[in-house]
Amino acid sequence: MSLVGLRKAFGATPAVDDLTLHVPRGSFTTLLGPSGCGKTTALRLVGGFLEPDAGRVLIGGVDQVGRPPNLRGVGMVFQDYALFPHLSVRANLEYGLRMQRVERALRAERVARAVALLGLAGLEGRYPHELSGGQQQRVALGRVLVLEPEVLLMDEPFSSLDAQLRLRLRAELKALQRELGVTTIYVTHDQEEALSLSDQVVVMDRGRVQQVDSPEGVYLRPANRFVAEFVGQANLLPVQVTATGSAAPAGGLTLTALGRPLSARLPDERRPEPGARGLAMVRPEHVVLLTDDVPPPAGGWRAAATVRARSFHGGFERYWVELPGVTEPWLVDVPLGPSLGGTTPASGRPAPGASVSIALPAFAASWLW
Ligand SMILES: Nc1ncnc2c1ncn2[C@@H]1O[C@H](COP(=O)(O)OP(=O)(O)O)[C@@H](O)[C@H]1O
Ligand SMILES: [Mg+2]
Incomplete structure (x- = not known):
């Protein structure tokens, strides 16, 4: 499916601005961005719960704008589950099928x-308040999957669950999505969740797409x-392009080359003009x-630095180091393998x-111009 030039404003500022995106069939695509980015x-625009000011939502090549949600072949799992409290698990699961007048058998x-599929056996007769958060979320997912949607939409479905459970449901969801092969658009503000679940990540900021790419x-x-x-912790080093097309540190930092020049990783197609910062x-x-x-x-390259702080994170240790001429401290994560972790003293x-x-x-740097 594809989104073409989608736009929706509430008042003056657009919540979604010129969103164009191809979601490959069967893929797990995640919209990732901070709270309020759209x-x-x-x-909701894809699902038909909102109509755009401009743009198209193409499913199977057909524009869905103007069609009600139940005729779009999409299923949406909401953040707050939205189960019917007075209906049993079975009745909740069956509800959409009844609406579509699907026959009993x-x-x-x-x-x-x-x-x-969702491990709900034995719970069919219970009511939502008799279920744990994880079970409720499974019912919410099941209620949508029974409709066999062309596109599955999920809005931060695990955000109210505790960390352990979230990890487990994430793994289950990924396996299920693979097995069913259902095209999925997932929404989260959690970068780790986006990286670990997705085939394609769409990073958004203030209503606009910043990058569409693989997690890597x-x-x-x-x-x-x-x-x-x-998308992660970023150490940044100001650089300037030299007359010969290399990138040299622009601050007071001295880097000693260990082998290759700093320009080694400057890709030709993105190499800016000399002098560019x-x-x-x-x-x-x-x-x-x-x-x-x-x-x-x-x-x-190699540089002198001073350790400012250090913290223990279980699998790794994080150092804050100060580099001469660089304003923000850099983060250095040191893995704690068997020789460093365990009983070895930190001294x-x-x-x-x-x-x-x-x-x-040399491979480690990427370039932002
Ligand atoms: N129904 C609405 N009425 C007015 N403003 C809205 C409405 N829905 C969302 N917004 C605004 O649009 C922006 C994007 O919101 P939203 O899509 O909910 O972001 P996210 O899901 O990324 O947190 C926010 O500034 C939000 O306040
Ligand atoms: Mg939201």
Whole structure:
């Protein structure tokens, strides 16, 4: 399905502005962005719960604008479940099928399949208030799946559940979506959720699409500073293009080349004019904190730094390091493997105040111009 030039304003400012997007059949596509960026509005436009000021919603090549939700072949799972409190699980699951006047035997068959698929066996006679949050969310999903929609829409469906349960339901949803092959548009403000679930991520800010890419693409090759900072932790280094087309640090930072010049990763097609200023972006786990046991990488650059703070995160340790000439401290994530974690005392690792060297492997930087 495709969205073409969708626009919706409430008052003067558009909530969704010129949204054009192709959602491949069977894909899991996620709209990701901060609260208020227009995700719910976009989903409601697709579902037909809102009509756009301009643009088209194409499903199977047919524009759906003007059609009511029940004739669009879309199913929407809302953030707050929206189950009928006075109906049993079975009746909730059956409700949409009754509305569509699906005959009894087929209704029973579809409901039975949903019950099995979603692990709801034994709960059919219960009422929503007798279910846990996770079970309620499964019923909400089942109620939509029984209608066998062409496109499944989900608006932050797990946001009110606790972290453990959210992880489990996320994995279940992903497996289910694969198995059914249903084209899915999922909405979340949680970057980890978006990266782990999606085939395609659509990063939005203030109603506008910032980047459409694979999870790896938005994380490793962000299109702009907003995406770099929203999709993960971003270390930024001001750079300027030299007369020969390399990128050199623009601040007071001295980088020592370990092998290759800083320009090595400047892609030809995106190389700006000499003199242009931009940012090099490096993820915290790609920065190497050089210690006695950690040798520098084969290619890349090296700089002196001072440790400002350090925190323990279970699987890794995060360092805040200050680089001369760089305003914001950089984050460096050091994995805690068997040799560093467990019983090894932290005293072997640099403490706040320590002077250290960091290295940036040549592959690690991406460029924001
Ligand atoms: N029914 C509405 N009336 C007025 N403003 C709205 C309405 N729905 C959404 N908005 C505004 O549109 C913007 C986008 O909202 P929304 O789509 O809910 O964002 P998100 O789901 O990304 O948090 C916000 O500024 C919000 O206040
Ligand atoms: Mg929302």
